[in-house]
Amino acid sequence: MAEPALIRTFAALPATKRGYGFNLNVSPKDDRIVYANGRAIFLRSITNPADTIIFTEHKCNATVASFAPNGNWVASGDEEGNVIVWSYPQMKVKNTVKVGKSILDIDWDAESTRIVAVGDGAAGKAKVFTWDSGNNIGEIAMHNNPILSCSYRKQRPFRIATGSEDLTVNWYEGPPFKYVKAHKGHSRYPNCVRFSPDGNSLISVGADSKIVMYDGKTGDQVKEFECKENHTGAIYAFSWSPDSKRILTASADRTAKIWDVESGEVVSTWKFGDDVSNQQVAALWYKDYLLTVSLSGAINYLDLANPGQLKKVVVGHQHNITSLDVDRKNGFLYTSATNGEICRWDYATGETQWMSGKNPGKFISAISLNASAMQLLSFGFDDRVRVNNLSSFDFAADSTELGGQPAVAAASPKNDGLAVAGLAQNKLVVIHNGQVASSLDVDYTPTAIAFNHDGSRVLVGGKDNKFHVYVLAGSSLTQVAVQTQHDKPITSIAASADGRLLVGADRETSIYIRDAKSLEVYNPSGWRYHQACIQSVAFNNSSNRFATGALDSNIFIWNDLQKFEPERQKITHAHPDQVDFVAWWDDNTLVSVGNKFIRFWKV
Secondary structure (H helix, E strand, C coil): CCCCEEEEEECCCCCCCCCCCCCCEECCCCCEEEEEECCEEEEEECCCCCCEEEECCCCCCEEEEEECCCCCEEEEEECCCEEEEEECCCCCEEEEEECCCEEEEEEECCCCCEEEEEEECCCCCEEEEECCCCCECECCCCCCCCEEEEEECCCCCCEEEEEECCCCEEEEECCCEEEEEEECCCCCCEEEEEECCCCCEEEEEECCCCEEEEECCCCCEEEECCCCCCCCCCEEEEEECCCCCEEEEEECCCEEEEEECCCCEEEEEEECCCCHHHCEEEEEEECCEEEEEECCCCEEEECCCCCCCEEEEECCCCCCEEEEEEECCCCEEEEEECCCCEEEEECCCCCEEECECCCCCCCEEEEEECCCCCEEEEEECCCEEEEEECCCCECCCCCEECCCCEEEEEECCCCCCEEEEEECCCEEEEEECCEEEEEEECCCCEEEEEECCCCCEEEEEECCCCEEEEEEECCEEEEEEEECCCCCCEEEEEECCCCCEEEEEECCCCEEEEECCCCCECCCCCCCCCCCCEEEEEECCCCCCEEEEECCCCEEEECCCCCCCCCEEEECCCCCCCCCEEEEEECCEEEEEECCEEEEEEC
16 A cells, blocks of 8 residues: 655745744745744745745754755754754755854855854854854854844855844954954844845844945945835845845835835835734845735735735744634635634635634634535634634624633534534533524533534543533434543544544544444554544545544554454654644545644545
């Protein structure tokens, strides 16, 4: 039997931090932007954002990544002060260099052999070194506070510039590099420094909204941009045009601007929404592409031919995904996140859309499509359920109080208006047409829930380690059976579409397969092959196999549902840290969610 193969990845958005910008870098080989979120580095096609490759060798949260000018190497930094140098597209680690406490920016020399990396650390805040040996080629010194940004001049004579929270822009000459002078033209943090592509100029931008230009060879200050259309908030990042004549800036005032370098005047302005999430924190000008990144993580494609207009906006999730549902008929996946966002993903194109309207801003614990896939129910930590219309794709203006915090929820596969939620307050709540139809007190906390194939029964796993079966008549729940095979709380339940089988998984890594009618257990051993808590279980559409995903980062596909031998296929390290959800797109295509992104596997 062929091993499962990864066929595509829908990426997470860039990680951002309020009050700080970041370096959005690009591959000169195949037009991929590169950025960090969690332990992963995402290499994402500019022309087709659904085309993504991921590097996952960091042991802690990654912070920044930068391509070498030759496109063969990538240097990425993390929160523990490590810089990993790896080959592209082979994704093989070539060297790891310890720099300081954390890495905030990285740049390469023109020959793709030397790296400067900066950040924070008591013992050292920066290092300039050869990538293959890690040997120092000078000293980046004379900063008292974290260094936010660095730039390596690509022409001879080589120069390095840095910007620090000590409010100085420092100038170094070499190699070997040594400190020459400091500029104190900024009254607040100089967030970003960059040499022009032709090497003739250096520009620094700061939290004081200033743009300062220096001579690229001597480091002498040339001028400060002064324009009536100046930014009114901190400038977090900027990028040079390929011809070194203009720059693109990204600001906390929720605008992006193009500036003519010679005149210091604003040429074009793009205004984003009023919400703080629309602050612009990164900028990239590459060929004919102008990109900015919002604080929300949204990647904005600016229309250079039509100033103020956007070509498109790429969205997704910055934060952990809390729920997944699949609409095969219409070709969409739906996900929710800890910050209250709901995202729709087009399976065929990878295009994404955030649910619009007033986001409640609360952790969404569950989403579930109704039977006709015309509505999406969302259950939030504001203790409410919303019935959201998918044709308009807006958050519902009205919501219903559930009487407690929803832990798990599921919509009926047959009755359009029916759903059941399990509350942390030891209750089961039946929802009909968006309203609470009934509430049942139970003596356990629900931890997993599912309907059977025809919606006549509700299957509930509990913190009491038991598998509970309820008959649903109208809006009334009646318990008809309790199973006690599990030794730990049940984490996920699934029912086969053919009505034959039920599966429950738990924190002890046990999986029990039951006859849907008699509840006879077909695998008394529990198939304990995962090494950590199982997070999700799902049958394929034909009901001839099911998949499990776990905290051990692995996925198993269980293939024998006749003799119930533990015949299985394994996807090792399907996601860097853990697998949160699995679902099937079709009989041979598995969907997995973990670490804020989605993957698809051919099985």
